[in-house]
Amino acid sequence: MSGPGKTAVTGIGQTAYTKESGRTVMSLCAEASAKAIADSGLERGQIDGLISFTMDTNSDMDLQASLGLPMVRFTAKAPFGGEGAYATFQLAAAAIESGQANNVLIFRAFNERSEARFGQPNYGPQGAPRDLHRSLGLVTPGQVYAMWHKPFLDARGLTNEDLGHLVVQMRAWAANNPAAWFYGRPITLEDHQRSRWIVDPVLRLYDFCQETDGGVAFIVSRLDTARALSQNGGSPLVRVLGVQQAWPLGESMMYNYYKSNLVFPEDTVHVANALWEQTGLSPAEIDVSTIYDNFSSSIPISYEGYGLCKPGEVRDAILAGEFGPGGSTPVNTNGGLIGEAYLHGLNNAAECVRQMRGTSPNQIEGAKVALCAGRQCGMVLARE
């Protein structure tokens, strides 16, 4: 993609983040979507595109019916899981910049705690054939990720206690965010180290993201539309200055232990370089970030991959408290997926929008540029 993006986030919406919604996934999806449309100031009739994940179970047509959208002209699904979450904004930009849609609704909703839990062991049906991961003992995402994160952690001298320092900083943000599951519940390093091992010696209970029932939605619009909304009393203009994906051959979304260099986050480095080229910015110009944190160990890998520190310096940054309140590179000011909720990464994008609007409960004073970081995709938002 050449040159800065020509779209903007005009609306955000979210449901309550709970452990047991007691409602259908579609009702969560429709609530978040309706709130995003209302937040944008657009009429329902102006929404003409629908984008979600391949993993999302909500039907585009059911959502259209629930929202009363008179005409949808563009639909698309971003592949892979949460570390590809921000690819949805790239699809929205592709649709809008090529004139195939004007205002796109991005949505993601699930009952990920009360119904289909990602962390449950997937042995397949009774009598399922042997396979290369599960049959040998990797039965949950935590185990799979711990296996390929371990060589990076070892190379950077990062222990589980070091990850504990990082989680304490995430939970400090969450403690001040009323929407967060862990609102009002900060932890100490001792609390973290007392939480039980889930994957010894990499991840304890508090290193894991939440399991959440809920929905989150966005409206992405043409820049001229967004500017007009903003000038007519709407929210500040939040531009999608850059959004990129990168899938180098040999990297894998889930089973990433076959890639040639287990310490170098090649996919993330490609995303980051493409973002800096597209936006003309550098890591030093990022005021606030969210980093996809399905596990605490994901954060240092991406932090280094996006150049927020020099290779090898991530442990020092963690121990110095640079990620938390008062830190020089604030990360996951909503509390992240660990502290706020697990909406498959998109609640972290919503926090970036709030930071650019100046409405985060943990507002970074004067923040003008936000990085919304995933492993294989990323986005730069800018307040105009």
Next chain:
Amino acid sequence: MQAKRDQDFFWEGIDRGVLLAQKCDGCGQLRHPPQPGCAKCGSDQWSETVLSGEGTILAFIESVHPTRRDEESRCVCLVELPEGLRMISSLLDPENAGNGAAVKFEIAEHNGQLLPLVRTVGESQ
């Protein structure tokens, strides 16, 4: 008829007592995990090749089954093979687990299934 999986030849090898990988007929590149085509040259023609069964541990974790708490935990390891491939296995002698430890594959039964497991060799024994 049930469709054959790309990895079925690997498990048929395990049942015969051999550790197999795919070798590309076009360029000779070995590959694992099994794929229908060669990432190096694109050929979809391949043959089975028997691996040495040697390896080195790159990383290991303790795997506790999240819902079957009475099951014994397993020491799962990432093994680098001298052929330039990697495989997931679990260690028959977890007390000797260590990064860099040399291991040898043993085809053995676990929970009623024949699996490619590993045991450390050399000084640690």
